[in-house]
Amino acid sequence: MVLWWFLILLGFFLLYLGAELLVRSAIQISHYFKVPRLVIGLTIVAFATSAPEALVGIFGQLKGETGDIALGNVIGSNIANIGMVLGIYLMLRPCDISHSMKWQKIPILLLIYLLLFFVMVGGKISRVEGVYLLLVLIFYNLYQYFFPPKKVELEEEIKVHEEEKRPPVRITLQIFAAIGSMALLILGTQSLLDGALKIAKHFQISERIVSISIIAFGTSLPELATALVSAFRKEQExxxxxxxxxxxxxxLLVIPFATMVGPIYFSPKMLILDFPMMVAFTVLLWILMVLGKNRLSRIDGSILLFSYASYVTFLFYS
Known part of the structure; x- marks a missing residue:
């Protein structure tokens, strides 16, 4: 059993290291080829930060007995990002919220959840439905491209992954770094899944619970690291x-990747319990934004963190 927990911890470490290295090398390569900053922010950085979830979705489909790992990781990561990552950040440092975040990004996210609900209603997600989700992602990126956020906000979002004084790009080194980061992500995914599935079978825990809790925590580590760094640097938005x-x-990205392996068949509890909880956390965040008058406080952070801890506890004792 010690070996299984070691595999999980090793997976956490490799996923974090691989994701960070992939983001940085991808940005450097993009600068070398003079890719516009807007494209970097909308596609390259976004894809790199979702790479751990995407690989878990693919390998989860290959290793798991059901599609609960692929779908559960998406739901669990989205819940952890709001409840755990944002909750911890707000406990360290309150932050202001932009008008576009409150009245544009959050409503778009809820509309995507509505689409995901209709996709999930049949009890499985097919390859065709995965393609539909991917098309929505392409449309969303085009929308962001033609109606971009404020220039200052976009540049600051990209700068968080860059050094203040960027040295000359050594393209060969950065390409090898990108390849190495993908290798780390693959090894981390394999290690995390092997350990988590062994623990699940030993304690007779369902793949659904393991994917929403342990695996989702691992794939949310890059966001958690960003939260701690952002709190230290006083970078709010x-x-x-x-x-x-x-x-x-x-x-919109992880599920289509997972459906490439095969249709995602998932537990009914995903639809009647876990999916509504994912929506509830997003609605809770939206309510806190509205009530806080464009500011999230430490109290809001404690509410999010307590809600997340309560949900995870409920998962294991239900």
Whole structure:
């Protein structure tokens, strides 16, 4: 059993390291080829930060007995991003919320959840439905491209992954770094899944619970690291944008990747319990934004963190 927990912890570490390295190397390569900053922010950084979830979705489909790992990781990561990551950040440092975040990004996220609900109603997610979700992601990126956020906000969001004085790009080194980061992500995914599934079978815990809790925690580590760094640097809106952006990309990118392996068959509890909880956390965040008059406080953070801890506890004791 010690070996299983070691595999889980090793998976956590490799996923975090691989995701960070992939983001940084992807940005450097993009600068070398003079890719516009807007494209970097909307596609490259967003894809890189969702890479752990995407790989878990693919390998989860290959290793798991059901599709609960792939779908559960998406739902669990989205809940963890708001309840755990944002909750911890707000406990350290309150932050202001932009008008576009409150009245544009959050409503878009809820509309995506509505689409995901209709996709899930049949009890499975097919390859065709995965393609539909991917098309929505493409449409969303086009919308962001033609109606971008404020220039200052976008540049700050990209800068969080860059050094203040960027050295000359050594393209060969960065390409090897990108390849190495993908190798780390694959190894981390394999290690995390192997350990988590062994623990699940030993304690007779369902794949659904393991994916929503342990595996989702691991794939949310890059966002948690960003939260701690953002709190230290006093960068407020960046983290909120990262979390909401990740929560948009997860269902629209990870699920289509997972359906490439095969249709996702999932537990009914995913639809009647876990999906509503994901929506509830997003609605709770929206309510706190509205009531707080464009500001989230430490009290709001404690509410989110307590809600997340309560939900995870409920999962294991239900």
């Amino acid at each position: 960046i983290l909120i944008g990262t979390i909401v952006g990740s929560n948009i990309f997860n269902p």
